[in-house]
């Protein structure tokens with residue numbers, strides 16, 4: 414008789430989303446292509462959205478990933494929202510929580526709870542251009558190099574130890590859409606790569622605003 418039992422998921426991943434879900438799609442596609450479940454014991458076990466109309470929910474459903482919708486407007490305070498968000502996440506005992514286009518600022522208490530386990534993808538070369546509308550602001554500033562960053566999340570918005578970055582050129586005839594598309598292409602490559610590095614213990618957040626890489630890690 415063959416043993417059809419699948420490997421236990423020892424590294425559950427929860428992904429938080431708000432919109433389109435292309436980064437979620439990239440993560441799920443890479444996880445499947447690289448057999449993360451078998452190779453790393455890692456799997457996206459849940460997707461949580463703060464918007465009921467997020468296309469990312471369809472992406473999750475297409476991959477048979479359970480979804481949770483917590484609409485932030487329905488909560489009296491940021492703390493109340495983050496509290497239920499944390500309880501929803503904790504049910505899955507995740508090794509990693511990935512913010513993949515999650516457009517909510519999280520409370521310091523929430524960030525502290527998941528220190529070293531919370532990572533974000535941001536469409537700029539941090540620490541330049543934190544916040545919203547990065548492509549517009551890059552064009553307005555006349556910057557010639559732009560890009561994407563994956564980083565551990567800290568109390569400040571779009572800050573924390575940087576795990577990976579990718580740069581793209583800004584061309585004279587670029588508009589917001591063309592630049593966004595070029596950066597997004599890099600995000601889709603960078604995010605799964607960085608998630609894998611963290612899952613494999615190649616990098617670790619050591620909370621001093623710096624990152625420890627594999628050859629600096631002491632087990």
Ligand code: GRF
Nearest residue numbers: 433434435436514534535536
């Ligand atoms: C990405 O550019 C991400 O960096 C930013 O919002 C966008 C989300 O895109 N925070 P998607 O939902 O992953 O398609």
